Amino acid sequence: MFKTTVDYDKCIGDEECVNACPAEVYDFDEEAKHPIVARQEDCLGCETCVEVCTVGAITVEEV
Numbered sequence: 001m002f003k004t005t006v007d008y009d010k011c012i013g014d015e016e017c018v019n020a021c022p023a024e025v026y027d028f029d030e031e032a033k034h035p036i037v038a039r040q041e042d043c044l045g046c047e048t049c050v051e052v053c054t055v056g057a058i059t060v061e062e063v
């Protein structure tokens with residue numbers, strides 16, 4: 001099981017993580033203009049989202 005955290009103070013809402021995640025863990029909140037972790041239970045722990053995030057806003061940890 002993995003815990004995915006988005007630091008909204010850093011996030012610029014470019015949706016890179018939403019588009020890159022192979023497990024569709026993220027949805028994009030159009031009002032707030034940032035991703036939300038909608039399906040945490042589907043996370044594979046691959047850290048693709050961490051790699052594509054241009055501002056280092058995402059952390060993934062095993063829990």
Ligand code: SF4
Binds near residue numbers: 004021045
């Ligand atoms: S670690 Fe991989 S599966 Fe999990 S949210 Fe990030 S891109 Fe998606």
